[in-house]
Amino acid sequence: MKPAPFAYAKARSVAHAIELLANDDARLLAGGQSLIATLNMRLSEPALLVDINAIGGLDRVTLKNAHVEIGALVRYAQAERSTEIARAAPLIALALPHIGHPAIRNRGTVGGSLAFADPAAELPACVVALDGEIEIVGPQGQLTVKADDFFKRLFETALTPRDVLTAVRVPAAGTDTRVGFAEFARRHGDYAMVGLAACARADGKRLSNLRLVYFGVGATPVRARRAEPALADGDVEAAVKALADDLEPTDDVQASGAVKTHLAGVLLRRVTQQLARAPS
Structure with a gap:
């Protein structure tokens, strides 16, 4: 057509x-x-x-005030090559290779992914897991919105029809930062049936500030708030069991809700192993 x-x-x-x-x-x-x-x-x-592709200044990745700022027009491929993202935003670096195929990553933008807010997209979940914030400019001026508050409903965000998303900021990773990312897709590059982005801080034998954010299981990125404290204390099986209360995925052409819940548990076990490792 x-x-x-x-x-x-x-x-x-x-x-x-x-x-x-x-x-x-x-x-x-x-x-x-x-x-x-x-x-x-x-x-x-x-x-x-x-x-908006000709607007200058929206295609930069910068480190300032202990945050990584990614301009809305930064292409996925550019972000993949960014040493700043690799070093200071390792969760995003883990997620980027899962997005589409090289041709898509050469054109697709970080800001576009967040503004479109596909529930099966990787970056919205990553930004929520990182407790990031999104910069919006509109007729009333500049506004900063926490990622937790940005994604409203299916394909709906805090953006109004006259707003422009200009950047996203996430806290820069430190030596105690731990991240994990995994997803299930029928083919590499397809939208995920289920995915998980996780971020925490190592605190002795525990994990503090743990955020587990699933995608592909709801209308927006979904935090597994009941699973988080169990996993923070090291009880993986209790965390997996808690997912039944955290997630309510519906049946779709990819899989049933029950299958998605099972896959969410498999991903949690995999990501738990990643969270146990210090960044390289």
Whole structure:
């Protein structure tokens, strides 16, 4: 299929993009890896596409104030090659190779993944697991939203139709940081049936500040809050058992809810082994 007719405008700055978004039914275009597919299937029929790829300053990865800041236009492939992300955001570094295929990673953007908020996507879960925050600029100025509060419902976020997501910030990893990532997909590059992103701090024989965030099992990234304290105390089986209360995955074309819950337990055991290792 071909997309419905639409107008096209190239934003010169974030302020210009916000001005263009005042038009009825306008959509932002960054990497386009999700948007173009929905246009071609006519699941989305915007009147105007606002291309933000030429806006300077949104494609940088920087370390400042003990945080890693990733610009919205940073491509997945660029992030994969970033020494700052490898060193200071190892959870994101673990997740990036699982996203799509090389052609997709060459175009897809970090900001686009967060704004689109696919429930089976890797990066939204990683940012929640890292207790990150998302920078938004809109008609009323700049706003910072915690990742826990950003993802609202299925494909819905804290963004309004006139907002531009400009960056995401996550705390920089330290020597006591422990991370883990794993997912099940039918083929490498497919959306995950179930995935798990985890972050904690080593505290003797325990794990402190543990955050277990699943994706592919709900409308948004899902924290396993009952499993977290059990795993923090080292009781893996109790944590796996607690997943039955934490997760309520529905049946879909990939797997039944029961199968997804079982797979979530398998992933938790695998990620637990990763959390026990110090970063290399």
